[in-house]
Amino acid sequence: MRISLIAAMSENRMIGNKSRLPWPSLPNDWANFFKVTEGCRMIMGRKSYDTPDRLSSKVGNFVITRQADFPLEEGFTRASSLEDALEHCKNDKEVFVIGGEEIFRQALPLADCIHLTLVHGIFEGDAHFPEFPKEDYELKSRQDFPTDEQHAFAYSFLVYERIS
């Protein structure tokens, strides 16, 4: 099983602010998210599940929570820890960890690949994408996009692969 992370962060590493994204919607980032993750199951923290901006996979999702009776909508399965969620996915070709900060922190040491959208701006927020050891990863690709009518901020798609 390949473990991939996918996140969007600002230049000051913000990924969330009061349970919302810190920046106005970037439609091309949503499109990239669904293109990259297509056909794969997703793992998220309970707080990310609870956000209005919640993203999910059509083929299955795990929500990590310590609350044994936490009610979940159809298409979502409770997991008691990241390890528990990964155990459920062990026969999958690839699984995506989609946030938030707490879950990224736990998953980063296990990540084979990191898809990072860098939003070119400085934003206020209360959730970060953790620093990760750049020497452990190779930047495989980078695509840069300018602002346009639909995108108030320039952004870049970065793909890091772990150097084995």
Ligand SMILES: NC(=O)c1ccc[n+]([C@@H]2O[C@H](COP(=O)([O-])OP(=O)(O)OC[C@H]3O[C@@H](n4cnc5c(N)ncnc54)[C@H](OP(=O)(O)O)[C@@H]3O)[C@@H](O)[C@H]2O)c1
């Ligand atoms: N920009 C992005 O790419 C992106 C992506 C996703 C989320 N976000 C943002 O990130 C923020 C949320 O991040 P967050 O760090 O606050 O929360 P989170 O990582 O989404 O969820 C944290 C919750 O996960 C559960 N949890 C964490 N570790 C666990 C463990 N070892 N065992 C069992 N359960 C565990 C706990 O749930 P219980 O409290 O229920 O036990 C904990 O409260 C939001 O602002 C959201 O918008 C941004």
